[in-house]
Amino acid sequence: MSDVVEFLKTRRSIKPREMTEPAPSPAELDTILTIAARVPDHGKLAPWRFIVFEGDARVRAGALIAKAFADKHPAASPDDVAAQQNYLTEAPLVIALVSSPKQHPKVPEWEQQLSAGASALNLVSAATALGYGANWLTGWAAYDREVMTALGLAPEEKLAGFIHIGSRPSRAVDDRPRPALSEIVTRF
Template structure:
């Protein structure tokens, strides 16, 4: 039995992006996290996901794309709103986008490919958490924006699974209420 792994799984908690600070994983640590993220069920070995890393100045450059998209897609966004978009990825020292890419393949339904991408996103969170980093998996409006998708180079068969914000937690996140097993588990009987 791997008690350390079970403890990580039992106590993991998302950390709000603005509660994350440097350092974030880089170099070999980040490569290890992404390698672990890629170890998920992948029927037919299609690799129906990919990772896009935003670190350093790339985070600010992404913010300019978000400002452009906000101006194009909203009616007269306020200065405060535009500044929020400009600094969206600056809330954490590292952001990794997980992109789902569905291939038409007999025997590999679209739904299974999307679930595989979701599993990759969560594996990424778990790997970073196991190394002592905090994570927050968010989509927010930018994940669904046609302008953002185009500017980030997503293909027609690709969708944003989410953005994983990663860094060192400024403080331990508070625990939140979890579902009661009696409310979510049934035992099927013939």
């Protein structure tokens, strides 16, 4: 069995709070983003883009998320608002994957959204293959138009999620239960 197959069979997400410094180097980040852009893309539309949050940018973006949360939840406790403020600071690097569909007579929007999802998985896989921990998360902020606008998304764009990346913990990472093929596979 090839190393690639074994890698795919054993890839696991790492919780952002378990990640530490360092984040990928600039060269590694370029590699990760290059791999993330190598996905099925009918029409060569590149219907996705990336927003990189590193260093203080994670704090600035967290402030925008916390403001949107406080606006929608005026009775929220200071601890709840602080948790939103820190959403992007647990991992040393966060990449927002933006689904950015283009008008095209032959490539439906749904297909373009699937391409964005494939890009997110390639991003996670590339970071993991380079030895980092990675986790693709959404949460309420990924669906909130106020947050999307504050982060610079156009009205037709959506957040496919936030990919958190950092160094893996030194301990072994537990796997989650996976579905049995007998439960998810049918034959026509």
